[in-house]
Amino acid sequence: GQQVMQIPQYQHVQEGEDFTTYCNSSTTLSNIQWYKQRPGGHPVFLIQLVKSGEVKKQKRLTFQFGEAKKNSSLHITATQTTDVGTYFCAPPPPNTGNQFYFGTGTSLTVIP
Amino acid sequence: EAGVAQSPRYKIIEKRQSVAFWCNPISGHATLYWYQQILGQGPKLLIQFQNNGVVDDSQLPKDRFSAERLKGVDSTLKIQPAKLEDSAVYLCASSFAGLSNEQFFGPGTRLTVL
Numbered sequence: 307g308q309q310v311m312q313i314p315q316y317q318h319v320q321e322g323e324d325f326t327t328y329c330n331s332s333t334t335l336s337n338i339q340w341y342k343q344r345p346g347g348h349p350v351f352l353i354q355l356v357k358s359g360e361v362k363k364q365k366r367l368t369f370q371f372g373e374a375k376k377n378s379s380l381h382i383t384a385t386q387t388t389d390v391g392t393y394f395c396a397p398p399p400p401n402t403g404n405q406f407y408f409g410t411g412t413s414l415t416v417i418p
Numbered sequence: 419e420a421g422v423a424q425s426p427r428y429k430i431i432e433k434r435q436s437v438a439f440w441c442n443p444i445s446g447h448a449t450l451y452w453y454q455q456i457l458g459q460g461p462k463l464l465i466q467f468q469n470n471g472v473v474d475d476s477q478l479p480k481d482r483f484s485a486e487r488l489k490g491v492d493s494t495l496k497i498q499p500a501k502l503e504d505s506a507v508y509l510c511a512s513s514f515a516g517l518s519n520e521q522f523f524g525p526g527t528r529l530t531v532l
Binding site: 339347348349350351354394406407408409410411 | 451459460461462463466509511520521522523524525526
């Protein structure tokens with residue numbers, strides 16, 4: 307089954323507001339990946355985090371890996387309608403044996 | 419660089435019929451994955467190939483699903499016979515070297531079982 311939980315499951319924001327999704331694991335992770343899936347589209351790789359406390363930025367997106375490597379977050383500053391979609395965290399193996407699990411996902415709706 | 423190719427894009431069949439999906443990964447990518455994504459859920463890994471060998475198929479319903487990757491390049495996923503609960507998008511992905519590297523996904527095949 308799923309190894310990580312994401313919150314919230316759904317988020318509606320006004321365009322220009324910030325957005326954050328959290329990914330929580332019960333076990334320590336060696337690394338974690340983030341993907342974005344637009345409605346009707348396929349998942350697209352965003353980033354991989356490896357180091358404890360790591361912070362990476364991609365324009366308006368900020369990714370963090372917790373100090374204990376049990377949680378991660380994605381923060382979007384000043385959302386735009388192009389940010390609409392579902393954001394998945396995914397801890398690749400060997401975090402979860404040989405399986406590649408996707409988190410439960412957070413669906414973001416941006417209201418213009 | 420060409421992306422991951424999948425066909426068909428859409429398929430509608432009746433329950434108990436058979437169906438096959440095809441995937442051609444990005445050139446040079448040794449690892450190939452098949453996922454099932456049911457509406458509203460995250461992708462679920464069905465099977466992973468490294469070249470033409472199976473690395474993990476623990477979540478593949480082997481009584482009805484089969485997959486092969488002959489010659490370590492393209493792959494087919496078959497369902498025989500299909501059930502109503504098999505209605506989903508079937509995604510193929512590939513990566514250069516193992517699961518710790520980013521996966522590139524194809525557009526998927528949307529299967530509807532009536």
